[in-house]
Amino acid sequence: MSIISMVLVVIVAFLAGIGGILDEFQFHQPLVACTLIGLVTGNLEAGIILGGTLQMIALGWANIGAAVAPDAALASVASAIILVLGGQGTAGVSTAIAVAIPLAVAGLFLTMVVRTLSVACVHRMDAAAEDANFKMVEFWQIVAIVMQGLRIAIPAAALLVIPAEVVQNFLNSMPAWLTDGMAIGGGMVVAVGYAMVINMMATAEVWPFFAIGFCLAALSDLTLIALGAIALAMALIYLKLSESGGSGNGGGGNVGDPLDDILNDY
Secondary structure (H helix, E strand, O other): OOOHHHHHHHHHHHHHHHHHOOOOOOOOOOHHHHHHEEEEHHOOOHHHHHHHHHHHHHHOOEEEEEEEOHHHHHHHHHHHHHHHHHHOOHHHHHHHHHHHHHHHHHHHHHHHHHHHHHHHHHHHHHHHHHOOOOHHHHHHHHHHHHHHHHHHHHHHHHHHHOOOHHHHHHHHOOOHHHHHHHHHHHHHHHHHHHHHHHHHHHOOOOHHHHHHHHHHOOOOOOHHHHHHHHHHHHHHHHHHHHHHHHOOOOOOOOOOHHHHHHHHHH
């Protein structure tokens, strides 16, 4: 890997760490991070495949209360770097996915360390706010955000220091039963993540569309673009029918959503 590619990878890793907190540009999402790393290293196809697969897993990851979800940013960046250094191309995606899962869990430790250090920044910001020193408030906010970026950039730089031959020899030395088992386990995790998303959004109105999409996906002659066009058309039809149905009963309709029923009462 060239020096320019290594610098660009570290920049992507830094942006992914920041995106994990800001949630504005979504650099921490696997599909974005892996694709960008694949782009700057000349492995775009493998990066897109890895990112898309990891994205299906990360769909079920969410911070709920005090429970912190696995670190999707570190998992995406580290697994993409390992995939590039391994030199196996798309054939090494399954192994990279299996490696990403423990990396995501290990990233929780770095997240807790950075968030603990950020508490000091918050106290500094409180003291500056009492003195109406807004520049210092902005300064400590930037410091806290930079720490989040370094949380991913430093491990990424450490991985880039490892010679590619070492990673390749390690991946090639893995027995078939281990690589096959990791691939099967990674596929199961993808299914679990997708099932968690379906469980959260499952309603009586959504299930018919899910069944139709499942049947359409089984048709091999339809490409992803065609499926996307059909899904968009069905969504527009559903929205139009919802508006038409709602206009006939006072501007709202009972769609089985408690929140929607409360809003309709107002």
